Amino acid sequence: MIKSLRGMNDILEENEYKRFTYFLKVASSVAEKYGFHYIETPLLEETSLFKRSVGESSDIVGKEMYQFIDKGENDVCLRPEGTAGVVRAFIQKKLDRAGGTHRFFYYGPMFRYERPQKGRLREFHQFGVESFGLESVYEDATMIMMVADILNELGIGYRLQLNSLGDQNCMPQYRDNLVSFIESVEDKICEDCKRRKETNPIRVLDCKNEHCQALYENAPKLLNALCESCESDFNKLKKILDANNIAYEIDTNLVRGLDYYSKTAFEFVSDNIGSQSAIAGGGRYDRLVEFLDGRPTPAVGFAMGIERLMELIEMPNENRNGYYFGAMDDEAVNLIITTTQKKRKSDKATCEYRARNLKAHLKNADKANARYCCIIGSNELENGTIWVKDLEEKREETVKLEDF
Numbered sequence: 001m002i003k004s005l006r007g008m009n010d011i012l013e014e015n016e017y018k019r020f021t022y023f024l025k026v027a028s029s030v031a032e033k034y035g036f037h038y039i040e041t042p043l044l045e046e047t048s049l050f051k052r053s054v055g056e057s058s059d060i061v062g063k064e065m066y067q068f069i070d071k072g073e074n075d076v077c078l079r080p081e082g083t084a085g086v087v088r089a090f091i092q093k094k095l096d097r098a099g100g101t102h103r104f105f106y107y108g109p110m111f112r113y114e115r116p117q118k119g120r121l122r123e124f125h126q127f128g129v130e131s132f133g134l135e136s137v138y139e140d141a142t143m144i145m146m147v148a149d150i151l152n153e154l155g156i157g158y159r160l161q162l163n164s165l166g167d168q169n170c171m172p173q174y175r176d177n178l179v180s181f182i183e184s185v186e187d188k189i190c191e192d193c194k195r196r197k198e199t200n201p202i203r204v205l206d207c208k209n210e211h212c213q214a215l216y217e218n219a220p221k222l223l224n225a226l227c228e229s230c231e232s233d234f235n236k237l238k239k240i241l242d243a244n245n246i247a248y249e250i251d252t253n254l255v256r257g258l259d260y261y262s263k264t265a266f267e268f269v270s271d272n273i274g275s276q277s278a279i280a281g282g283g284r285y286d287r288l289v290e291f292l293d294g295r296p297t298p299a300v301g302f303a304m305g306i307e308r309l310m311e312l313i314e315m316p317n318e319n320r321n322g323y324y325f326g327a328m329d330d331e332a333v334n335l336i337i338t339t340t341q342k343k344r345k346s347d348k349a350t351c352e353y354r355a356r357n358l359k360a361h362l363k364n365a366d367k368a369n370a371r372y373c374c375i376i377g378s379n380e381l382e383n384g385t386i387w388v389k390d391l392e393e394k395r396e397e398t399v400k401l402e403d404f
């Protein structure tokens, strides 16, 4: 028997597909309300796209990519995340030269060759949005409000964590100060942090090692070293979130560590799946378009992992809906199929292809969660009528087929 690959799941059980499609429906409709439109990009891209955007020093690119040489000798890779492809498409379609604002949302599978564990798959799904062309911090606030709307509509509780990553004015100076600090405690930090000091010093701040964390409590904080523009934007962001009743916590250890990230960084965490699990994350990446050879374009976005959210979703009560059709006589089967087909123009309708007795049809209709069970037997066939039972209100009647 052939099985799916390790870390790659089918979504077909009722509990899963219903949650999955409900999530997509809610998230897409919220994004559309905010004026974002759908974008689809290929699953397969040139490996260099991710090397340049996600960064060669990251674990994603260093260890986790599904990378191979295709039959045309191209070095290609299954996308490990969604932003790079959207930015590539944005530049390729010359939208960076067109100017204006461009807002996209996407969803689909992402691939990372990681050790599979609960809540972490090799093929997983993300929903994300990207906004290009707006420098205003109010767009960052809008992103945050969009995530909050999606989570609220899904009945998912969260805490929002905020930080500012500075910009080209204030970050380099801060980084130098941080490196000096790391050097002062270098003999006590973990091996990962020693490596990060060389490749990506900011990332030491989110080291999961407790000893490291204790040491970094005394590290200089970027929030205390922001330049005027970054500080003013961060204050505006807090103010507008306050005005819209969105609670947040400041987390100075919330970092991204790639040069194209700047200013706003945010993460939504849930306390209901493991300890402090991130369920959505995003922020501003004003220099990524330029990093990928586009014209400098401010941008901000977020992504959320769908599998992580699945078990947290509160599903709405499902009412009976639609029609179930059945024949009690072989002669009536054709008419049943035709009538079902007509009903499908306006409603959900299913039918049974074999003639069965009434009890069997009622059972099927119940199983299909249909509101109406509609039956044609020999009597109805003769009189041009159909028997209809409303399974919700427990009422039944026989009506003329032409009036049905």
Ligand SMILES: [Zn+2]
Binding pocket: 189, 190, 191, 192, 193, 207, 208, 209, 212
């Ligand atoms: Zn460490």
Ligand SMILES: [Zn+2]
Binding pocket: 166, 167, 168, 169, 170, 171, 226, 227, 228, 229, 230, 231
């Ligand atoms: Zn700054």
